[in-house]
Amino acid sequence: MAPITFLEAIRQAMLEEMAADPRVVLIGEDVGVYGGAFKTSEGLLEKFGWERVIDTPISESAIIGAACGMSYLGLRPIAEMQFIDFIACCFNQLTNFVAKSHYLWNAPVPMVVRGPSGGGVHGGPFHSANPEMYFLHTPGFKIVYPSTPYDAKGLLKASIRDNNPVLFFEHKFLYRRIKEEIPESDYTVPLGKSIVRREGKHLTILSYAAMMHVSLEAAAALAKEGIEAEVIDLRTLLPLDEETILNSVRKTNKCLVVHEDTKTGGIAGEIAAILFEKAFHDLDGPLVRVTSLDTPVPYAPTLEEAFLPNAEKVFAAAKDLVRF
């Protein structure tokens, strides 16, 4: 089978789940006739009709609210944020209504909220966000942030089939830039499981989404200098796969976290706390963070480049860390 893009993987996941299960519907802005701002839903309206591919007004709270209401009657809606930045507009509907529903009154909300996220494409401060941590702090969500076409498809299918609200982040830098051969048969990738992308013994690099590729690039450069970095792709941020992280750090004794989200309040801090609680005696050095700057995402390419982590920054930080 020919390799497919990340974007095509998303499209295929939705198409196949909708074909297999009439409970699955898609709701969002311009998802129907236009096929989505990034064409992730191209062809779905043709196939499934107006009742299942629902173009809405520009009303993020109403999109989430309606998807939640549909899920209460047994449907499995996929709600699209045209850009994930706009998820801020429906923060209340998500954090207070959707996330608390099962805990408070035993009403599951089997819905997926998905959309293009992340920077590196000069989208500027309102089209480049990584808002995952706003929601990681809210009990009730599952949060998925894949880095490969194979995972994107398998994790999106698993998210659609999950009985909980899943926030599914699609890094738009990856949409058309990476391709991968994937199986033709139906498969899923389980939520809550990270994966070791490269084995190593000198340090552990934890990352996800676009930064996973940056980390692998840095690991290749480190290998040329005799430093074997173990690169782990977190894939699901909530619930976090602590076991895989701890097993790796107990082996390498050093941990570097690379994320595109800003530094303060990023997931690296949470991982640091987990390591201090559960692997304190296994650490031979400080937990090191390579992240974006604590600023909004700037527009100019020179500024955005300074803002984002890259392989050189990861390489330098890793070299510093292995000296401990």
Place this chain on the structure above:
Amino acid sequence: MPASESRVKAGKLSRQQYLDLYYFMRLNREVEDTMARLFRQNKIVGGLYASLGQEAISVGSAYALEKRDWLAPMIRNIGALLVKGVPPRDIFTQHMAKYTSPTKGKDGTSHFGDLDNLHIISPISMLGDLIPVMTGVAMAGRYLGQKIVAMTWIGDGGSSTGVFHEGLNLAASQKAALVLILENNQWAYSTPVSRQVPLENLADRAKAYGISSYIVDGNDVVAVYTTAKEAVERARAGEGPILIEAKTFRRHGHAQHDPAEYVPKEQRAYWEKRDPITLYEKFLTEEKLLDAKGKKEIEAQISALLEKEREFAENSPMPPPELASQGVYCTGPECHDLKPKWERPVEELLPPKSCVEPVWTVEGFGSGIVSSSGSAPIHFGDVPTGAEKPSAPPRPPAKGAAKPRKKPVAKKSARKGGR
């Protein structure tokens, strides 16, 4: 709506229906009076909100629903819950945070629901959020072929939220079978409606969404019921969402702690004379539907029921501490096996039957209803009501890949306005 008008419609109700409305209003008030006593005894864990004087709205509107229909209450709609079939013990145990409550003590007040049997969606404290949720319920009901109506309530205060607009606009654009009861009790906590909204009638908000609306005397239970019934049937028939403004007055403060001294005495006095239960008793007596004996029987029935229910609640245990960490996630089919109730052939929703041409067929860009205000400019393509419609102007290309439509599909542009 003047009381006389409701009497005109009075013939539509059976004797039992009249008495049901009376029973549920009395039950609503007695449940809340019981809770006020429990509150004074420190047995209510959190706040207590009263619907004193607004019972006709909760009871009259919910009574218009069928068993298959869905409702989502707001804080002053305990009467609606009772009508839909919630036993009073659930309301007592909720307020007392007991383990036997519908949420097992995880939330209080009327924040609970029942997806499987009673079709009730739990509210949250943030106002307006139920409107898009109930729109989704109505959309899913239509999708599943169930012919249901979704009903929820909002206050005059909550009608100023952004999500009120988003939700009602989506409902209108989807023609969702939603009935929204706007309880104008004239006070959002301490702020009078005149300082919130520059409209005499909040029902006028409906015009902005191109939907029908009604204004009803919220202290006249028969008027509320007959109006809601008509709205429910119109929504069920596919006319889209309907807004009902029920004019009333909040006789208690925002909650038990609030003496509401900001309310002018004359206003309070006026509305105290218009108590919905007193008015309705007078009507029932005049119509010879209720006599002193019948009234006593109903009172005895309610008091016996509430005694039993209150005792159950008081004797119920608090939730065990270990419950706090449980239930964040649904753990799968063993936790909830989610199966929608299909009432239409599923094949209709799967290819090849579901396949369509991806082309907008919305007729007549700009040829909507002419502005109701004479001084407002007539926009491109607008035609005055009644004038002969010119052929539709050339449509701008639809977004992106949309192909030009092949044949125009007529769309009903004139809608029946409410009052």
